Amino acid sequence: MLYWGDMSFILLIPAMIFAIYAQGKVKTTFDRYLRVRNSRGYTGMQVARRILDSQGLYDVPxxxxxxxxxxxxxxxxxxxRLSNAVYNGSSVASVGVAAHEVGHAIQHAKGYAPLMIRNFIAPIASFGSQAAWFLFVIGLMFPATGMMDIGILFFLVAVLFQIITLPVEFNASNRAIGLLENQGLLSSGELVPTKKVLQAAALTYVAATVVALSQLLRLLMIRGRRD
Known part of the structure; x- marks a missing residue:
């Protein structure tokens, strides 16, 4: 059995608990600071526009x-693209999230290598994450086809996508905090809760990577038993 009947499923339990925690953490942190209005009264859209323009990215709508x-x-x-709570919101959470997304636009404009790599492998990773399990199961049923190894290779690309996403997200958050501080868009006291929002968001990407690595290890263990 590949799922509950397979004891290797135990490997996923800590990772899944971590992922659930991370999702809850980002929601509660965002919702908490969504109620804290920034002293300048800027909306997320206004902050995003000001930062974009300061970087010469006038053509980014x-x-x-x-x-x-x-x-x-x-x-x-x-x-x-900003959600209503961020676009029209004037909270420290709204401003922080807006600045973070602008960080990605700046990465793109400057040719930030990890982002370029992530964008390049994104289509392959998307296909691989969907096809990997199907190919792996086919390989389990028909070992001579070699589909099991192909499935693992496809899933490996999806794991690499998750790993390369980490520096992309951390860098975007660092850029956001730096720009908010340097341009005086938030006070020094408001930067602390803003960092908490972005750190909570980053935790979800860490959790996704841990889950993906656990899944990969599980596939390798199942393959090893077949050998």
């Missing part, structure tokens, strides 16, 4: 998007 914590920078269309 800012769009309102649906969802909660759905904020992102689209490198394909060079568009910054």
């Amino acid at each position: 800012i769009e309102l998007t649906g969802g909660h914590l759905s904020d992102h920078y689209d490198p394909r269309k060079k568009v910054l």
Whole structure:
């Protein structure tokens, strides 16, 4: 059995607990500081626009998007998309998240290597994460096909995507804090809760990487038993 009947599933339990904790942490931290208005009264959109313009990125538009914590920078269309709570919000959480996403736009403009690598392997990783298990199961049923190893290779690309995402996210947060401080968009006291919001968000990426590595180790263990 590949799932509950397979004792290697135990490997995933600590990682899954960590992932659940990280998701809860980012939600509670964001919601907490979403109620703390920044002293300058800037909205997330205003902060994002000011930082973009200060970096010469006048051609990067800012769009309102649906969802909660759905904020992102689209490198394909060079568009910054902010959720309503961030776009129109004037909290320290709204400003921090907006600045973080601008950090990705700056990375893109400056050709930040980890971001370029992540963007390059993203389509392969997306396909690999979906196809890996199917190929692996086929390989389990028909070992001579070699599909098990192909499935593992596909999943390995997905794991590499998660790993390379970590420096991308940490760097974007560091850029955000630096720009907010240097441009006087937040007071020194407001930078502390802003860092907490971004650190909580980063924790979700760490958790995703831990889960992916645990899954990879599990696949290798199952393959090893087949040998």
